[in-house]
Amino acid sequence: DAKTTQPNSMESNEEEPVHLPCNHSTISGTDYIHWYRQLPSQGPEYVIHGLTSNVNNRMASLAIAEDRKSSTLILHRATLRDAAVYYCILGGNQFYFGTGTSLTVIP
């Protein structure tokens, strides 16, 4: 089932940018790349998604490699409220969360 590979954990200093990587070498042409995050004791929260082009919204930026086999979620200035598990998901025939990357933000 696992179509994406993410580091188990990452750390970042507060107010610094964070780059969360995701590998998805078996992506198909119609798979959307989604990012969700989950804070403790809450349901997952949508962050951003895209198909081929880089995407920006108020929460983050999504950089997609030209061959689409990897992507990077960019949080421009990490805050303590950004500490969460971040999931990279391919939305095609299935929507598989995996175990995500646990982000720790250091004050």
Next chain:
Amino acid sequence: EAGVAQSPRYKIIEKRQSVAFWCNPISGHATLYWYQQILGQGPKLLIQFQNNGVVDDSQLPKDRFSAERLKGVDSTLKIQPAKLEDSAVYLCASSRSTSGTYSYEQYFGPGTRLTVT
């Protein structure tokens, strides 16, 4: 805009008992999802509805789990009889998608934490 509502928030039952969870999606969202999240794991999709029809229930344990979405709005997920391994958080999500694809974002409810003793 009101978010996805779920009830109850917590439920404790004994094994072999029955339990039901309710979900009210965001108004106008055609697609509704039920996920199971076991402690320490990511959510796992159990069933996906588009309006009141099932799009994907390939990971739903049909011998004990059932779900319905009458009139294409609210949905109920039932477990009968419950097992110890069903202890998890059950999440409901909805999406504007009308094609069954994952081109739209999903909005999640707070979940129901089920403990089976």
